[in-house]
Amino acid sequence: DVKVTQSSRYLVKRTGEKVFLECVQDMDHENMFWYRQDPGLGLRLIYFSYDVKMKEKGDIPEGYSVSREKKERFSLILESASTNQTSMYLCATITWGNEQYFGPGTRLTVT
Amino acid sequence: AQSVAQPEDQVNVAEGNPLTVKCTYSVSGNPYLFWYVQYPNRGLQFLLKYITGDNLVKGSYGFEAEFNKSQTSFHLKKPSALVSDSALYFCAVRDDPGNQFYFGTGTSLTVIP
Numbered sequence: 001d002v003k004v005t006q007s008s009r010y011l012v013k014r015t016g017e018k019v020f021l022e023c024v025q026d027m028d029h030e031n032m033f034w035y036r037q038d039p040g041l042g043l044r045l046i047y048f049s050y051d052v053k054m055k056e057k058g059d060i061p062e063g064y065s066v067s068r069e070k071k072e073r074f075s076l077i078l079e080s081a082s083t084n085q086t087s088m089y090l091c092a093t094i095t096w097g098n099e100q101y102f103g104p105g106t107r108l109t110v111t
Numbered sequence: 112a113q114s115v116a117q118p119e120d121q122v123n124v125a126e127g128n129p130l131t132v133k134c135t136y137s138v139s140g141n142p143y144l145f146w147y148v149q150y151p152n153r154g155l156q157f158l159l160k161y162i163t164g165d166n167l168v169k170g171s172y173g174f175e176a177e178f179n180k181s182q183t184s185f186h187l188k189k190p191s192a193l194v195s196d197s198a199l200y201f202c203a204v205r206d207d208p209g210n211q212f213y214f215g216t217g218t219s220l221t222v223i224p
Contacts, residue, residue, distance in 0.1 A: 043155075045211060
């Protein structure tokens with residue numbers, strides 16, 4: 001089975017802090033994704049990466065950056081956290097059959 | 112622009128009755144269509160997909176979905192609902208040959224004992 005792990009289930013940060021969310025997959029997949037999930041808005045794509053050191057902006061990249069130095073690891077960075085970035089963050093990878101596999105999510109609260 | 116619509120925020124159904132969760136889509140190329148389920152405090156789990164072939168696709172936990180090209184719909188169905196089916200359901204589309212997935216806003220399904 002594909003396994004996608006995220007570094008934290010719950011995180012509380014203060015406004016202005018730099019926040020790192022890490023995601024690791026164990027299946028050597030090339031494509032990885034970061035989404036945020038908000039009630040009534042569904043999942044919105046922040047960034048995705050199709051290879052090491054490659055990244056593409058999704059629909060809501062503002063205030064976020066990403067890093068992919070190794071194939072199995074895709075990091076989401078909030079340069080200066082703000083209260084409107086309080087959300088559930090989901091990482092995903094994708095199989096050759098186009099099936100996305102998601103991590104358990106990180107619920108981030110910015111106070 | 113690609114998009115997915117789930118017109119119902121909430122669906123309630125009695126245990127043992129058939130259930131339907133609706134999804135319509137808009138995509139420029141050939142659609143790759145997906146259903147995912149999210150149980151409380153969990154990540155999303157893949158349920159089923161339509162890529163090509165038969166319009167009726169079967170997936171996990173007894174769910175199925177019907178691709179209707181003329182109506183641009185991909186409704187999720189199950190003949191007999193279980194209380195354990197209560198969860199949040201997301202429809203998603205991927206444009207072909209693009210790379211991005213587009214998700215609907217989700218439908219909360221409650222199966223009443």
